[in-house]
Amino acid sequence: MTPEGLRAVAEGMPGDTPEERWAAFVESKLPAGEPAFSPFWWRTLRAFWQSGKTALIVLKANRAGGTTHVARMCAAPEMLFRERRAIAESEFVWANASATVPLANGSLRMVASAMRAIGLREVKKRSKDEVKRVAPSEFFISEGSVQTAGTIEFLDVHSNRVEYRSQPASRAGLSGFTGIGFTPDEVELWRGEAERPEEVLELGMSRLKGQCGAHTYAISRAFAEDGALYKIVSRGDTEELMIARLGEQGARDDEAGRLALRDHLRARGVAGDREALRYSQDRRLTEEADPTSPIVPAWVGIGPPEATILECWRLAATGFGLDEGEVPLDGLLRVYGGRPTGREGERYIEQAAIDAARSAR
Ligand SMILES: Nc1ncnc2c1ncn2[C@@H]1O[C@H](COP(=O)(O)OP(=O)(O)OP(=O)(O)O)[C@@H](O)[C@H]1O
Numbered sequence: 432m433t434p435e436g437l438r439a440v441a442e443g444m445p446g447d448t449p450e451e452r453w454a455a456f457v458e459s460k461l462p463a464g465e466p467a468f469s470p471f472w473w474r475t476l477r478a479f480w481q482s483g484k485t486a487l488i489v490l491k492a493n494r495a496g497g498t499t500h501v502a503r504m505c506a507a508p509e510m511l512f513r514e515r516r517a518i519a520e521s522e523f524v525w526a527n528a529s530a531t532v533p534l535a536n537g538s539l540r541m542v543a544s545a546m547r548a549i550g551l552r553e554v555k556k557r558s559k560d561e562v563k564r565v566a567p568s569e570f571f572i573s574e575g576s577v578q579t580a581g582t583i584e585f586l587d588v589h590s591n592r593v594e595y596r597s598q599p600a601s602r603a604g605l606s607g608f609t610g611i612g613f614t615p616d617e618v619e620l621w622r623g624e625a626e627r628p629e630e631v632l633e634l635g636m637s638r639l640k641g642q643c644g645a646h647t648y649a650i651s652r653a654f655a656e657d658g659a660l661y662k663i664v665s666r667g668d669t670e671e672l673m674i675a676r677l678g679e680q681g682a683r684d685d686e687a688g689r690l691a692l693r694d695h696l697r698a699r700g701v702a703g704d705r706e707a708l709r710y711s712q713d714r715r716l717t718e719e720a721d722p723t724s725p726i727v728p729a730w731v732g733i734g735p736p737e738a739t740i741l742e743c744w745r746l747a748a749t750g751f752g753l754d755e756g757e758v759p760l761d762g763l764l765r766v767y768g769g770r771p772t773g774r775e776g777e778r779y780i781e782q783a784a785i786d787a788a789r790s791a792r
């Protein structure tokens with residue numbers, strides 16, 4: 432399809448904002464078998480796009496679908512379809528910063544899968560000639576490695592050359608380009624040069640100034656109350672920032688998930704498993720969720736809640752994420768339910784880096 436054709440089809444999708452139509456277009460093109468975008472992310476992103484704010488801040492539990500949804504619903508379509516102000520020789524970059532380069536590289540495949548779904552062809556080599564670097568309907572991808580930052584480069588539907596680039600979360604990494612979007616990921620784990628993560632975050636966001644409609648999607652697991660993103664979230668919404676909340680439906684989904692686990696444990700209890708019976712009586716499985724909570728449990732993020740919480744339960748029962756003396760229910764609610772206690776980041780970054788290195792292969 433020609434760029435104009437692509438644009439016309441995407442603009443013809445249902446939705447109140449251009450971003451919603453573009454994301455709906457990507458979703459409509461997902462290959463069979465790939466799960467549709469989750470209702471939680473749809474609700475949250477729709478509200479954000481309608482708000483006209485520039486930054487969405489999401490605190491979430493482990494594995495809540497954050498990186499995948501933002502890469503496919505936001506980064507890929509916004510890079511491709513948004514009109515931008517070209518200043519002579521602008522280098523248009525969507526900065527994708529994470530706690531480490533391999534972690535940042537982990538989202539490249541997700542962006543690439545959206546680009547392929549839309550019908551762009553993946554190429555691994557590009558011309559050295561600046562002008563011919565990338566052809567229309569193609570995207571160049573270099574996936575990067577443990578040491579090197581990966582990139583995706585292509586022409587948007589207005590023929591601007593744009594790049595989705597992994598950047599270290601540092602002042603130097605976030606300087607020297609025109610920002611067309613920004614995905615600071617795992618902000619609570621930013622280290623090294625980013626000892627003042629709030630300043631680095633601010634710098635990354637300031638790169639988008641002058642590009643009308645460009646968005647920041649800041650995501651992190653919630654580890655500790657003194658984390659940079661946690662502090663921003665606790666200060667609340669501003670004219671520019673929207674804090675993602677569980678919402679009424681999210682609270683219902685959270686409760687449905689936890690009740691499903693309660694019933695599962697109770698059934699096992701009836702069958703003679705005394706430990707399961709004891710867990711099934713834990714109040715945390717039945718207490719009401721707070722719709723204003725800024726932390727999204729895994730089972731609300733990717734749903735469906737009943738199935739996802741049972742999967743998280745299975746994972747917690749393998750001992751992953753458990754502190755000494757904790758029972759699986761503690762781990763489940765803390766790691767996948769996003770009820771943070773203490774400094775959690777140190778332990779999870781290793782696992783997260785292993786996951787990212789695997790998916791980058
Ligand atoms: N729409 C979806 N439906 C079902 N599963 C999904 C969906 N989107 C993503 N997933 C799966 O959920 C898991 C977590 O996704 P992802 O890594 O995007 O979440 P995250 O919140 O960024 O996690 P992390 O805590 O590791 O940063 C992955 O295994 C992913 O494949």
Ligand SMILES: [Mg+2]
Pocket residue numbers: 497498499616
């Ligand atoms: Mg992630």
